[in-house]
Amino acid sequence: MSDFSPGQRWISDGEAELGLGTVLNCDARSVTILFSASQETRTYNTRQAPLTRVMFGSGDRVLSADGWQMVVDDSKESGGLITYIGEDSDGNLRELPEAKLADTMQFDQARDRLLTGQVDRNDWFDLRFRTLHHYQRIEQHNALGFSGPRIDLIPHQLYIANEVANRHAPRVLLADEVGLGKTIEAGLILHRLLLNGRVERALILVPDSLTHQWLVELLRRFSLNVTLLDETQSQAHGSYNPFESAQLVLASQGWLFANPQRQEQALASQFDLLIVDEAHHLDWSEEGSGPGYRCVEQLSAVIPGLLLLTATPEQMGIKSHFARLRLLDSERYHDLERFKAEESHYTEVARAIDALEALPGNPDASAHVSAVADDRDSQALLATLCNEEASEAQQDAARAQLSEALLDRHGTGRVMFRNSRRHVGGFPERRLNLAPLALPSAYRRVVRRLERDEDYLDELLIETGMDHPDVLIYPDAAYRELSNDPLNGEDWWHIDPRVNWLLEKLSDDSESGFANEKVLIIAHHRETAEGLAEGLRVLGGYHAPVFHEDLSLIERDRAAAAFADEEGGVQVLVCSEIGSEGRNFQFCRHLVMFDMPQHPDQLEQRIGRLDRIGQRHAIELHIPTFEGSPGERLLRWYNEGMDAFSAPHGVGNELFDAFGDALADALLDDEALEEIIAETRTMFNAKLAEHDVGRNRLLELNACRPARAQQVIDAVRELDEDAALPRYLERALDIFGVESQEIGKGLMHLQPSQHMLDGLPGLVKGEEGFTATYSRAQALVRDDVQRLSWEHPLLREMMGRVLDGTMGNSALALLRHDAIPSGRLMAELVFRTHCPAPKKLHLNRFLPPTAVRLLLDESGANLTSKISFTGLGKNLQKVNKSLARDLIKSRHDQLRELLTQGEGEAERQLPSIVENAEARMRAQLDAEIARLTALAEHNPAVRSAEIDALKDERKALSEAIENTRLRLDSVRVIITVDADR
Numbered sequence: 001m002s003d004f005s006p007g008q009r010w011i012s013d014g015e016a017e018l019g020l021g022t023v024l025n026c027d028a029r030s031v032t033i034l035f036s037a038s039q040e041t042r043t044y045n046t047r048q049a050p051l052t053r054v055m056f057g058s059g060d061r062v063l064s065a066d067g068w069q070m071v072v073d074d075s076k077e078s079g080g081l082i083t084y085i086g087e088d089s090d091g092n093l094r095e096l097p098e099a100k101l102a103d104t105m106q107f108d109q110a111r112d113r114l115l116t117g118q119v120d121r122n123d124w125f126d127l128r129f130r131t132l133h134h135y136q137r138i139e140q141h142n143a144l145g146f147s148g149p150r151i152d153l154i155p156h157q158l159y160i161a162n163e164v165a166n167r168h169a170p171r172v173l174l175a176d177e178v179g180l181g182k183t184i185e186a187g188l189i190l191h192r193l194l195l196n197g198r199v200e201r202a203l204i205l206v207p208d209s210l211t212h213q214w215l216v217e218l219l220r221r222f223s224l225n226v227t228l229l230d231e232t233q234s235q236a237h238g239s240y241n242p243f244e245s246a247q248l249v250l251a252s253q254g255w256l257f258a259n260p261q262r263q264e265q266a267l268a269s270q271f272d273l274l275i276v277d278e279a280h281h282l283d284w285s286e287e288g289s290g291p292g293y294r295c296v297e298q299l300s301a302v303i304p305g306l307l308l309l310t311a312t313p314e315q316m317g318i319k320s321h322f323a324r325l326r327l328l329d330s331e332r333y334h335d336l337e338r339f340k341a342e343e344s345h346y347t348e349v350a351r352a353i354d355a356l357e358a359l360p361g362n363p364d365a366s367a368h369v370s371a372v373a374d375d376r377d378s379q380a381l382l383a384t385l386c387n388e389e390a391s392e393a394q395q396d397a398a399r400a401q402l403s404e405a406l407l408d409r410h411g412t413g414r415v416m417f418r419n420s421r422r423h424v425g426g427f428p429e430r431r432l433n434l435a436p437l438a439l440p441s442a443y444r445r446v447v448r449r450l451e452r453d454e455d456y457l458d459e460l461l462i463e464t465g466m467d468h469p470d471v472l473i474y475p476d477a478a479y480r481e482l483s484n485d486p487l488n489g490e491d492w493w494h495i496d497p498r499v500n501w502l503l504e505k506l507s508d509d510s511e512s513g514f515a516n517e518k519v520l521i522i523a524h525h526r527e528t529a530e531g532l533a534e535g536l537r538v539l540g541g542y543h544a545p546v547f548h549e550d551l552s553l554i555e556r557d558r559a560a561a562a563f564a565d566e567e568g569g570v571q572v573l574v575c576s577e578i579g580s581e582g583r584n585f586q587f588c589r590h591l592v593m594f595d596m597p598q599h600p601d602q603l604e605q606r607i608g609r610l611d612r613i614g615q616r617h618a619i620e621l622h623i624p625t626f627e628g629s630p631g632e633r634l635l636r637w638y639n640e641g642m643d644a645f646s647a648p649h650g651v652g653n654e655l656f657d658a659f660g661d662a663l664a665d666a667l668l669d670d671e672a673l674e675e676i677i678a679e680t681r682t683m684f685n686a687k688l689a690e691h692d693v694g695r696n697r698l699l700e701l702n703a704c705r706p707a708r709a710q711q712v713i714d715a716v717r718e719l720d721e722d723a724a725l726p727r728y729l730e731r732a733l734d735i736f737g738v739e740s741q742e743i744g745k746g747l748m749h750l751q752p753s754q755h756m757l758d759g760l761p762g763l764v765k766g767e768e769g770f771t772a773t774y775s776r777a778q779a780l781v782r783d784d785v786q787r788l789s790w791e792h793p794l795l796r797e798m799m800g801r802v803l804d805g806t807m808g809n810s811a812l813a814l815l816r817h818d819a820i821p822s823g824r825l826m827a828e829l830v831f832r833t834h835c836p837a838p839k840k841l842h843l844n845r846f847l848p849p850t851a852v853r854l855l856l857d858e859s860g861a862n863l864t865s866k867i868s869f870t871g872l873g874k875n876l877q878k879v880n881k882s883l884a885r886d887l888i889k890s891r892h893d894q895l896r897e898l899l900t901q902g903e904g905e906a907e908r909q910l911p912s913i914v915e916n917a918e919a920r921m922r923a924q925l926d927a928e929i930a931r932l933t934a935l936a937e938h939n940p941a942v943r944s945a946e947i948d949a950l951k952d953e954r955k956a957l958s959e960a961i962e963n964t965r966l967r968l969d970s971v972r973v974i975i976t977v978d979a980d981r
């Protein structure tokens with residue numbers, strides 16, 4: 001240890017962040033140091049002071065207290081104090097006494113830390129290098145963002161997520177049929193965009209009833225912490241814009257759409273992505289748009305990315321659907337008639353794609369394809385496909401490429417993704433169980449009078465205040481509205497036989513009964529649901545929670561949780577139509593439709609609560625119907641007219657548009673009904689056939705291209721099975737002070753040790769920690785088990801901390817080697833590329849932080865290719881820190897020289913790194929620009945802004961890559977010792 005003199009500069013070995021200290025006073029026993037930058041004063045015992053004298057040498061860059069910089073050339077010492085001599089940035093020769101060094105000088109760069117004797121543990125250096133290596137690999141991996149989420153690898157979802165997340169500021173409609181996983185798709189897209197930096201802030205707007213479900217899904221499946229914003233929370237922020245309070249904001253549509261002031265705040269808060277669930281509720285009509293549509297229209301004008309989610313895009317009519325497409329791209333979707341005309345061509349395109357299977361050797365098929373594939377490239381592919389002399393492999397490749405090219409031309413395909421059960425396959429059977437019941441006298445009176453007396457309908461509408469045909473379809477509602485009638489004295493559920501039927505089924509333990517089974521009941525009106533629950537309680541002693549749109553969030557979630565609970569939960573949940581939309585109830589297989597909804601899409605939404613991914617049983621649909629009632633006629637229309645209970649057919653909306661009004665008029669007239677059913681059936685068959693070859697066929701083919709989906713799945717599996725992950729994690733956990741214990745069945749328990757470094761996600765000292773697995777399958781069946789992947793927050797946090805901080809950037813180790821005399825010095829230098837660029841460019845896909853490793857011996861010989869990192873590491877031994885400091889001090893000059901030499905050698909490798917990155921970037925972006933430009937000629941859904949944005953991106957990326965610099969990331973000094981020492 002050097003002698004201390006006032007004015008000397010020292011730094012604390014343990015607390016380098018205090019900055020540069022100055023000796024204030026000292027005597028034989030103690031020394032007091034002032035750390036001005038952090039305003040701390042410390043007194044140490046001179047014999048054990050954990051301090052290192054700061055001495056700069058030739059080539060070091062220093063900063064003066066007055067703010068100018070200098071590169072040290074020489075130094076002189078007088079009275080124990082050093083004065084540095086060197087050139088400032090203007091080339092002037094200057095002197096700088098150490099007392100005038102800036103207090104704020106930080107010693108966190110590898111070079112400074114090494115030369116001031118701050119060394120870390122050898123295994124930290126090791127972890128740092130490995131972290132850099134894996135980070136570089138994962139950042140470029142095709143599965144980035146898709147491998148972490150706790151989901152089953154379902155092809156259509158991964159296909160869509162990959163297609164969308166790879167686009168610049170994606171704007172799409174996710175319109176898979178009910179329950180096929182739109183939330184999962186949106187989650188995957190968001191997760192990938194967050195990980196690759198293209199999105200930093202997202203706003204998610206969902207119906208009130210789904211806020212909690214989204215919150216849970218995003219956390220449980222994607223480890224994304226989302227902030228749920230409501231009015232109470234917003235008020236707590238006072239005058240501060242509450243939307244600025246988090247990166248990921250989830251808000252209920254009901255709240256935001258009704259609140260212009262909050263909308264202003266949302267508009268002012270710069271989000272990168274907007275997600276809107278159940279988007280069919282954004283109502284628009286020629287007479288004017290609703291508040292939801294207007295709000296999203298404004299937001300989507302300032303937020304670059306937009307995901308609209310709906311299972312029933314056309315539920316509110318084709319015009320309303322078109323208006324929502326306009327939210328995605330107002331330039332493209334401004335003329336409905338043109339849009340319809342375009343759609344009429346899709347039949348030819350679909351037919352041409354199907355015809356490819358008949359080639360070669362079929363002139364008709366060839367003519368179909370030729371008529372559509374009229375550009376030069378496509379014609380060339382067609383020629384290859386039809387060339388009898390081409391090999392089978394060549395023909396297959398041509399067929400696949402041609403099919404892709406034709407699909408790409410399909411206008412809406414780029415904007416709308418719609419998978420259907422039929423196409424995806426593997427969904428359970430649906431079984432219809434009808435329970436015909438006699439009309440109770442109170443309802444019969446009304447129906448019979450309506451049948452007899454034409455004028456009575458108007459009277460009834462006025463008396464009840466209900467709409468037509470609601471008044472006919474929902475007799476209990478009409479009964480409630482006519483409560484002044486002395487004959488309607490009792491509660492409706494006392495007189496309604498459906499309630500008794502239900503009670504009998506609930507207690508029936510035969511195969512056709514509900515005893516021991518969960519049952520979901522959906523009724524159209526909230527009041528029906530509430531009355532029914534009361535009836536079940538009073539008449540049968542059943543506790544059936546009610547789930548409807550006017551419940552508070554907590555009440556609703558409590559009801560859903562009680563129903564989901566397998567042990568001790570409730571058997572029955574009664575829902576209203578709107579209240580249950582979007583919810584996950586696939587753990588249940590019995591659905592009672594207490595009445596019928598009016599729109600086929602609503603019917604599909606109801607069945608979709610159970611018929612979802614994860615449903616393992618055939619679905620039992622139970623419908624009590626009143627014989628000879630309007631409700632029964634409506635059911636017949638659904639069943640006989642459009643086979644609505646067996647599977648979704650995707651044509652319900654068109655049939656409703658065509659026959660909805662006539663049907664309402666036929667609900668009291670069997671003869672008229674028969675006619676409407678027959679006409680509906682004819683149109684149903686025709687539409688199915690038309691859709692099979694036209695737009696739906698194209699949407700179907702386009703919503704999941706199996707070969708590409710498989711590539712994404714393979715990429716995810718590659719990361720799932722990456723053997724390097726457990727090895728890396730074991731090392732990292734050890735260093736961060738987390739204990740891991742195998743507990744069998746592929747599970748491990750992670751627990752904080754006493755020495756754990758603070759701030760690791762999910763781990764708090766003194767608490768239990770968590771159970772985790774590498775296995776996707778295990779994690780899917782065990783909600784309480786976390787899945788470990790490169791994308792798990794714990795791994796990302798540890799990797800981030802290593803790479804962003806100083807951890808392990810300087811180390812010293814001893815090498816015992818027979819062949820090398822002792823006392824020799826080597827320096828292992830790791831340089832890292834730095835390439836400042838906006839995160840949104842996602843530069844890492846082409847040039848992630850890249851390591852350049854050099855191993856130099858004291859003579860300057862480059863041993864890098866002779867001794868690998870791992871090979872060297874195996875023979876190294878750790879050394880205590882004070883010895884390490886002494887060794888470094890004694891070799892200061894040699895080390896400086898090696899560092900300077902290393903910089904030069906590493907610099908020579910930079911051009912090829914830059915060139916390769918530039919080439920990779922150009923290969924990908926040029927191809928994409930060329931593809932989009934060619935496509936734009938055929939497909940108007942390709943936004944010109946998208947192509948321009950890609951061109952701008954290419955330019956910005958090129959400039960950023962060009963500006964890449966190499967910096968020393970870490971250094972390890974190696975000193976040889978005798979093998980037998």
Ligand SMILES: Nc1ncnc2c1ncn2[C@@H]1O[C@H](COP(=O)(O)OP(=O)(O)OP(=O)(O)O)[C@@H](O)[C@H]1O
Pocket residue numbers: 150151152153154157176177178179180181182183184185310311581582583584608609612613614
């Ligand atoms: N890949 C997957 N792995 C595991 N579970 C999944 C997967 N995809 C979907 N699920 C589950 O299936 C159910 C339906 O998915 P999701 O809620 O995303 O469907 P949706 O299309 O949004 O439904 P809706 O049309 O009713 O809004 C959810 O419980 C979801 O967690």
